[in-house]
Amino acid sequence: MIDARSLPHGLVLSTDICIVGAGTAGISLALEFVGTGINVLLLESGGTKADNKSQKLYAGSVTTPHLHSPPDRYRQRRFGGSSTIWGGRCVPFDDIDFQTRSYIPNSGWPFNRDTLLPYYHRASRLCETGRFAHTSQEVFPGNLRPMIDGFRSSNFTSDTLERFSAPTNFGIRYGDELRAAPNIHVLLHANLTALHLNAEGTSVTSATVKTLTGIALKVTANAFVLATGGLEVARLLLASNDVQRAGIGNNHDLVGRYYMCHIAGTLGSLTLALPDTVRHDYEVSDDGVYCRRRLALTGSAQHRLKIGNFIARLHHPRITDPSHRTGSLSFLYLAKAFIPYEYGKRLHGEEPASVKKWLQHATNVLFDFTGTIFFLIHWFCRHTLARRKFPSIIVKSKSQRYSIDFHAEQQPNSDSRVTLGNDRDALGMLRLNVDWRYTDADVDTVRSAIALLAADLHNSGVGTLDYDPSALEAEITRYGAYGGHHIGTARMGNDPRSSVVDPNGRIHNVDNLFVASSAVFPTSSQANPTLTIVAMALKLADHLKTLHCRPPAFLTGQEVPLKEVGRVKKKHTVGAA
């Protein structure tokens, strides 16, 4: 690995493929070229550890702050990217997510799930989630009791599984492999600030890279891949406006639009008719991976109701409300100052803290002292000390009451968008403004799905789900957009008038600029995006290898022959870029 701050100002670096961003997408992509004759330069803004100055380059503004976390939260500007802090939940997209659904405007991917299937298998290996098997029938054949005894529904299935990564920090896990590969060069503290097009706007000729110490470098490559997250892809495309004034790929005003997260929250109170009828805990697969069942709305139910994708998990009661009388939950409330922002957000709630509430939680801990100690020992051994971590807190309810934790698709909406703001960061780049919006259709997905779930639970005779339909929208927006899932800002499609990148992830009409990021997802699914991000990066790697075998127009006629381009070398010096 090379520290860009140690390189001379004005250096020109030349390579076959320049990947921007060493997160899950960038590292997965680079790994695919290890041992090939293709030379890769992997640019990373941060170093191998968290650094406040680098992280601040992510700062920006939010139009409606209570609906979206600040842009420098939930994403990490360092080697390994946000995999350095992620929770590890891996879920593939469903068949329906790839389909064009008449009732969801702008839905439909340019290929179906089968196209991604081989990449999902490989992505599972990289994410360390064992084999790609996401149904309990495959993973635990005949071994599991039902998730809820007696629950019968043609609308929801409890057969699908979410599988959990270690969670794997891609920087630590794959850093040595990248370091050892002679054809992969990782450049740390190297911030891409602009991509430069040729006069016709059809090809990226070079990129400007800057360090926080004032060094500017130039990179030339046969292909560039933006492997930054869903927010930064839009920022870099919009900011690279020296030839195309609206930004690269933005001829049809699409870059930054259709910004989606997930509609998520916790609501209601499910009271079970009989004790000990629920198994909502983690199971461990034979390959040692934590797996968890959930209630997934079937594709046919989605079609019938004309709503988006939706899943629900049985969850503990809201932590901030001490009436749950559970010591371990109250302990978390009392310890919230020590819990990272990304995981502690729901502990803070919107109600002001009070001495009374604090005392109530303290009382819970005292009266449930044994339970609290047991929880802490379990957490310390199975999460804190363990290399494969117990993923989250599971509380078996003594009162047979659970809340419903839901995670739903947000529909593509051109008014939900990110734009360049007015402030500039330390490198002179315009900061991002996030204007995340949800629509009635998003609320309706949750409203219809919850109502259906309540009816199915009731009709099965397993319990009663009480919730206030009139407060549903308030519950959905209580914590705003689900943090960390940044989707859709450079959407993929066949038609340049309605999409930014083509099915291979290439920016329409720019022959050597690609995107490996959740930015290209046309729709958001119910699934967390990481596994699909990695799968898409692997798909792009295969495509780039094909191009390299049979050079298309943009790979020919270069100043330096292909076979000599790869090695990162000093060609000549230029003035400040």
Add this chain to the structure above:
Amino acid sequence: MIKMRVLVLGASGFIGEHVTQALRISNWAIPIAAYHRSPRAVSGIKEFTTDATNEASIGHAMLDVDAVVNCVAGGPASIVAGARTLFLIAAKQPIPPRIVYLSTMSVYGAASGEIDESSPLRGDLGGYSSAKVSAEQFATQYPRAVILRPGCVYGPGSSQWSERIARLLISHRLGNLGSAGDGRCNLVYIDDLVAAILQALQKPGVEGQAFNLSMPTPPTWNQYLLLYAKALGLDPLKRISGARLAMETLLLAPLLKVAELVKRIVAPPQRVGVHAISPSLLRLFGQDIVLNSDKAEHMLGLHWTPINEGLTMAAGDFRAPNGA
């Protein structure tokens, strides 16, 4: 039909024993088993007690044999001395016998990537590795030698690659090793190795050749450990942290080495059942080396035992150690 008289040096070892048995039941060979320690008195097999480094001893064993299989294990010094003696005495025979010499993939040292027989012999992984390179130099000067370079030989009774690994898996000292287990596990099932040896004894046109022996597209060590744990009924597999592995190799391995030496003094003839994860073993787990065995497939006509089949056999044996 005149049967081939084959001297098996190191016949008491894991591989030697299998080779001797295979020759015994063949219809074309008569094995002559040479042991370092006392003979086993296996019915129908002529036996010797030999010292592989002693010229007179080897010369006596080699009288009237048509071929030799060398499966002798030992420390670096005895490997080199044994090879020197073997090829020196063989060359002095009225009709020098064909010698199948068991070398190792360790001769390629710390090399990475796909390795065929023309790759340089680096021998840079310590005493054993460099001793085997020196031994091969004696072999290459002997015109009738066939050199076999197997990877990790596993199967029922393999103390190194089946029994040891099983014990470490059972005690949760091995599991998924993360990036430490990303190296490739060049496995050879014992029956496949024996088949290769038998072919190397008989096939024309293989003298003066070296052959890599490893299953095609070998798994990573992590994959192998998972498959083996499943075969042993040990799943789910635990994840072993890097810190834990460091403790194993830096602290526990030296202590176990001392314990092993003490135990040897106290109880000399017993097999020592202490298993350490040595730094060299950990390095092997991470070594991205793939033995290309195409040449052996083509010239020796080998077929490889599927890994699941081999691991099932290995696990079964471990569960019933006296049954083999």
